[in-house]
Amino acid sequence: MRLCLIDAVFSRCFYNLMRARVAFVLLAMMFVFNGCAALEEAQRRREKRILEERDATSLMLRPSKAKFKIGDDGRFESDHYTLKFAEDLLVQEGFDKAKERELFAESALGYMESLYDAMNRLFGFKPKHQIHVTLHHLYRGTNLAAYTRTEYNSGMADGRYVKFVSGIHMDFPMRMYEKHGVRVHELTHAFTNIYFLPVWFSEGIAVLIQTEYAKGGLHPKFDSLQADLEIDLDGVNQLESWGGHTDNDPLTQWRYRYAYTLVAELWEKYGADFYIRVFRLMERDGLHQKLAGNMKTSFLVYYFSEAAGEDLVPFFQKLHFKVRKLTKEDILKQIEASRANSLRRRRQ
Ligand SMILES: [Zn+2]
Numbered sequence: 083m084r085l086c087l088i089d090a091v092f093s094r095c096f097y098n099l100m101r102a103r104v105a106f107v108l109l110a111m112m113f114v115f116n117g118c119a120a121l122e123e124a125q126r127r128r129e130k131r132i133l134e135e136r137d138a139t140s141l142m143l144r145p146s147k148a149k150f151k152i153g154d155d156g157r158f159e160s161d162h163y164t165l166k167f168a169e170d171l172l173v174q175e176g177f178d179k180a181k182e183r184e185l186f187a188e189s190a191l192g193y194m195e196s197l198y199d200a201m202n203r204l205f206g207f208k209p210k211h212q213i214h215v216t217l218h219h220l221y222r223g224t225n226l227a228a229y230t231r232t233e234y235n236s237g238m239a240d241g242r243y244v245k246f247v248s249g250i251h252m253d254f255p256m257r258m259y260e261k262h263g264v265r266v267h268e269l270t271h272a273f274t275n276i277y278f279l280p281v282w283f284s285e286g287i288a289v290l291i292q293t294e295y296a297k298g299g300l301h302p303k304f305d306s307l308q309a310d311l312e313i314d315l316d317g318v319n320q321l322e323s324w325g326g327h328t329d330n331d332p333l334t335q336w337r338y339r340y341a342y343t344l345v346a347e348l349w350e351k352y353g354a355d356f357y358i359r360v361f362r363l364m365e366r367d368g369l370h371q372k373l374a375g376n377m378k379t380s381f382l383v384y385y386f387s388e389a390a391g392e393d394l395v396p397f398f399q400k401l402h403f404k405v406r407k408l409t410k411e412d413i414l415k416q417i418e419a420s421r422a423n424s425l426r427r428r429r430q
Contacts, residue, residue, distance in 0.1 A: 148195035150188060158187035162198045162208075165191055168218040171256065190217075190259075197265060201273050204295070206358045207365065209276050213250045213269075217259055225255035228264050230271040234278070236374075243374050243420055247276050263298015266291060277361060277370050278377050282321035286341030287357060290349060293342065301338040303346060307401055310343070312336055319402040322379060344401070352390045359389035367410070372417045380405045381413065 150160040158165040165187050171177050177186070194215070202208045221227065230252045236245035250272050258264045270288040279287075293299025304310035312320040312333065321344075324337050349356055363385050364370050370377060379398065383405050387394045395407040 146192045146195035146199070148192060150191045152184070152187075158184075158191060159212075160191040160195055163191055163194055163213050163215055165194075165215045165217070168216055168221075170219040171217055174219050174256075194265070194269075197269055201269055204291070204358075205273055205361060207273070207361060209247065209250055209273060211247060211250050213252060213272050215252045215254070218253060218255050221253045221255045225257040228252070228254045228258040228268050230268045230275065232272070232275040242417075243372060245278070245371055250275075261298065263292045263296050263300070266296035266298060274361070277364055280322075280377050280379055280382060281324045281326045282337065282341045282379075283345065283382060285324070285326075285338060286345030289338055289342035290345050294346070299342075301335070301342050303343045304339055307340075307343060307347060310336075310340060311401060312340070313402050317402060318404050322403060348386065348390070348394075356389055360385050363388050369410075369413050369417070373413070374420055379403055380408050384408045384410075384413065 148160045148162075150158055153159055153164070156166065167177055167183055172183075177183055198208070198213075219225070221229070231250070232247055233249040233251070234245050235248045236243065238244075252268050252272060254264070254268070267288045270291045271284060274287055275284060289299055289301050293301070314320055314323060320333055321337055321341055324333075324341075345357075370381070373381065380395075383394055383398050383403075384407075393407065395405055398405045
C-alpha cells in the first residue's frame with residue numbers, strides 16, 4: 083500500500099462572546115415522534131434520561147471518575163484530554179504557582195471528562211483521538227475567541243484518495259474557558275468535525291447544543307427561515323460561502339443565527355435523534371473520508387434525507403442552497419472518477 087501524506091489543517095470556529103449571557107434554566111424540549119414504535123420508544127428513553135440528568139446546578143453532567151497525571155512536559159493528562167497552560171497564563175495571578183495549576187487542572191479535567199461523557203451519550207459516538215486543550219491569557223491577541231482545530235492527513239492509498247483525523251486541538255483564553263456554554267460549543271466541534279462538515283452545519287449544530295442543552299446560547303433563532311433569508315449576488319444562500327474565521331464580516335452574526343435556526347428546525351421536525359441518525363449513517367458508509375476537499379452541502383443533504391425518510395433537496399432549494407439530489411451511486415461514481423483521474427495523472 084502506498085500512502086502519501088499531506089498535512090492539512092481543518093480549522094473551525096470563531097466564537098465571539100461580547101454579549102454572552104449564561105442562563106441556567108431547565109430544559110424544555112419538543113418531542114416529535116416519527117418512525118417505528120421501537121425508534122419512538124428509544125427516543126423517549128433518551129429524552130427522559132437527558133431530562134433526568136439535568137438540574138440547575140449540574141446541567142447535563144455526572145461526576146467524573148477520570149484520573150489524571152502530570153506528564154514530563156508539564157502537560158496534565160486524563161483519559162480523553164491533555165491540558166497545558168500557555169506561557170502568557172503562567173505569569174497571571176492564580177496560575178503562577180505549580181500547586182495552583184495542579185489544583186486547577188484536576189478540577190478542569192474532571193469537569194471536561196464529565197462533559198465528554200455527556201456529549202458521548204448525546205451523540206452516540208466519540209472521537210478516537212485525545213483532545214489537546216491549551217489555556218491562554220490571550221489567544222491570537224484577544225480574550226474573546228475560542229478555537230477548535232481538527233487536523234487531518236490526506237493523500238493517496240492504493241490509488242484512492244483518503245483523509246483521516248490526526249489530531250484535535252482546543253485553545254481557550256481563560257475568559258472564554260470560564261463560560262460553560264463556550265466549552266459545550268467547542269466540544270461539539272471536537273466531536274462532530276471528525277466528519278469534515280460544511281462550516282454552516284458545524285456551527286449550526288454547535289449553537290444548537292450550546293443553546294438547547296447547556297442553555298448558554300447567545301444567538302437567538304430567527305422567526306422564519308424564509309423571511310430572514312440572505313442571498314448573495316448569485317442568488318445563493320449566504321450560509322454556503324461561510325468559511326469560518328469571519329469576525330469582521332457583517333454577516334457573521336446572521337450566519338450563526340440562521341444556521342442555528344435551520345439546524346433546529348430539522349431537529350424539531352424529525353426528532354432529537356435526527357442528527358444522531360445522520361452521523362450513524364455517515365459512519366456506516368465512510369464516504370466522507372473518501373471525497374476530496376470539504377463536504378458539499380448536497381452530500382450532507384443526501385444523509386439528511388436518508389435520516390428523515392424523505393427527500394429534503396426541495397426544502398434546501400427553497401432556501402436558495404445550491405444543492406442537487408444525489409444517490410449513493412452518484413457519490414461512489416465521484417470517488418471512482420477522482421481515482422481514475424489520479425491514476426491517469428500518475429501514468430503521464
Ligand atoms: Zn463554533
